[in-house]
Amino acid sequence: MIHDSQIEQWFREDLGHHDVTNEVPGETTGRLVAKEPGVVAGMAAAERVFDYVGVDVLETTEDGTRIESGDVVLRVSGPAKAVLRAERIAVNVVGHASGVASRTRKAVDAAREVDDEVRIAATRKTTPGLRGIEKRAVVAGGGDTHRLDLSHMVMVKDNHVAEMGLEGAIAHFRDRVSFATKIEVEVEEPEDAPTAAEAGADIVLLDNMRPETTTEAVDLLPGGVLAEASGGITLATVPDYATTGVDVISMGSLTHSAASLDYSFRTGE
Template sequence: MLIERRQIEAWLAEDLGHHDVTNAVPGTTTAQLVAKDDGVVAGIDVASAVFSVLDAEITVEPAVSDGEQVATGDVLLTARGPAKSLLRGERVVVNAIGHACGVATRTHRAVTAAREISESVAIAGTRKTTPGLRRLEKRAIVAGGGDTHRLDLSHMVMVKDNHIAEMGLETAIETMRDRASFTTKIEVEVESPSDGPRAAAAGADIVLFDNMTPDDVARGVEKLPANVLSEASGGITIETVPEYAATGVDVISMGSLTHSASALDLSFRTGE
């Protein structure tokens, strides 16, 4: 299951409350989830997961798959079952899928902007995700054509500015290298182009040029050995993606893919 059952149960408990007086609609019905705007689909299997937890009698038939583009008026899925159960799950489904589609749509826009300049640069997310929704948001980034980046702190070692401030660049890298498995990559965040070669010489597999102008990133990339990957991050917008893609950097990571994505407007219509 994309989302853990306990997470879905928490969503439903939050929304249903203790006394839903509208929970009195009789009979069975059919409902459709319809796009009210253009975008990229993500999280479509959340509907099946939510409704299966809520009521086993509900069936869901997706009309599209994650990664597909939809236009205003397109049907994303059809659900059939007890009317009261469909209506009780409506808001959770619309909120979750709408948010996922928003992340996928924003990611697709960033990838499209990057492809104007480079066919190889990756657009990646960050750990700036909504607590409890990381699985949903990371999958949405992939649906939009992006890269998840690290999924959590155990997925890759990242030596950040605060580590360097406390330990020094070389000592921080050496310490983390000694503690990490041989299978784990080490990424090091630097704040000036000249620190890139230092990080590489100390053992970095990836150098992250943080909060730099495109010109500074380009200078930093030029100084790195060929076997070290480069990444740019920090305040990069969809509008400035082409400038950073032109620097020759391997990865552009953007927290805004998740923390600033607007939900895709969706409508849940019964009686269809």
């Protein structure tokens, strides 16, 4: 859910203290046009932006839809001044979200060529203030959101292990969370994977391992424990990791390295 306070902040940032550029009289229509193929995302945010300034949204495209260059994904109608004030914010949000969705879909498609079951997941490497939009965009691209925030799951990382030891860190958090809260443990060596599982990890994250090393670690895990591969995985190497037997491939690049999808906003008929 995008709050009015966030939308207001976007407008303040763009309009400044005195907007003369958009002092245009009368009524107009507008349409958001894709300039390259991809996957649509961010439409709910765009609708809220136009609604905030009293512009009617006449037509939208469902998030997750594959589009081609020239496709119209949104149509609006209202006071020209309001339409023009909102259009750049809407274009930026939809472009960014669609870029995340498009990159995610490429990763999902690459994994599906090898394994229909492995999940492609995002991480917490999101843009401050835009996590909700980016995580929804990952879903639109067919991916998994992973943790939305720190309350959703405990992740025992190298810093925790350095302070408390592997088994000690797992025991420390197990005593402090609900039975319904999963604990994921990050390991960097294959032999640590079964150790983490035996100490109570629900999910073992195989961090920065090569595909062949990842396969070795997966083979050491007992049944019932999920395996996740993460760290430096690219679109090109997704198929290699999809062959390893992991349940999840997580990629920070889905959000932090996605290029914005190119859109153009055009007014009038």
